[in-house]
Amino acid sequence: xxxxxxxxxxxxxxxxxxxxxxxxxxxxxxxxxxxxxxxxxxxxxxxxxxxxxxxxxxxxxxxxxxxxxxxxxxxxxxxxxxxxxxxxxxxxxxxxxxxxxxxxxxxxxxxxxx
Amino acid sequence: xxxxxxxxxxxxxxxxxxxxxxxxxxxxxxxxxxxxxxxxxxxxxxxxxxxxxxxxxxxxxxxxxxxxxxxxxxxxxxxxxxxxxxxxxxxxxxxxxxxxxxxxxxxx
Numbered sequence: 001x002x003x004x005x006x007x008x009x010x011x012x013x014x015x016x017x018x019x020x021x022x023x024x025x026x027x028x029x030x031x032x033x034x035x036x037x038x039x040x041x042x043x044x045x046x047x048x049x050x051x052x053x054x055x056x057x058x059x060x061x062x063x064x065x066x067x068x069x070x071x072x073x074x075x076x077x078x079x080x081x082x083x084x085x086x087x088x089x090x091x092x093x094x095x096x097x098x099x100x101x102x103x104x105x106x107x108x109x110x111x112x113x114x
Numbered sequence: 115x116x117x118x119x120x121x122x123x124x125x126x127x128x129x130x131x132x133x134x135x136x137x138x139x140x141x142x143x144x145x146x147x148x149x150x151x152x153x154x155x156x157x158x159x160x161x162x163x164x165x166x167x168x169x170x171x172x173x174x175x176x177x178x179x180x181x182x183x184x185x186x187x188x189x190x191x192x193x194x195x196x197x198x199x200x201x202x203x204x205x206x207x208x209x210x211x212x213x214x215x216x217x218x219x220x221x222x
Binding site: 031035040041042043044045048058090092097098100102103104105106107108 | 146148155156157158159160163165201208209210211212213214215
């Protein structure tokens with residue numbers, strides 16, 4: 001258990017509306033990540049953060065923005081949701097195990113954009 | 115693109131060892147081999163990782179060939195709850211690139 005929660009766990013929204021997903025950690029880890037997962041694909045990195053106010057893009061960042069105003073929370077925002085953003089979104093943190101940093105994942109948020 | 119090649123699916127009998135292969139012929143010297151699994155609808159679960167030496171933990175064993183171009187994840191006594199998609203990833207840990215993995219089905 002890596003102390004990660006995601007909210008909401010399920011959301012249905014309409015095209016064009018803004019959506020914010022929250023990832024919360026309890027262990028004060030520096031690195032946090034947002035991935036999406038779609039049928040036929042593995043997980044794909046959207047954005048990641050390496051500290052408060054420090055973020056960078058992943059391979060599928062278009063249409064998404066992120067914010068990290070405090071260590072424990074990493075927010076993913078869809079400014080104007082589209083049907084192509086229907087997906088399962090996973091948050092991850094990076095922590096040290098056996099002298100090597102390893103990612104641990106949250107339970108996911110299922111988002112349906114109608 | 116993922117830097118690993120895995121068979122799309124495998125079957126295993128309950129109680130038997132499950133041996134999941136992974137090819138990573140372009141692995142760099144500072145990249146680790148990670149294994150994760152994803153049980154239906156859940157977040158990926160870390161299993162094990164290694165650099166050069168074979169590794170074992172409470173979940174599995176990881177065998178890495180001497181040239182590091184391939185590895186095998188071993189679940190010594192597979193149970194029905196081990197049915198999942200298993201991902202082999204090579205990375206320096208900053209960014210993980212997931213491929214399509216191997217769908218392991220453990221049969222009773």
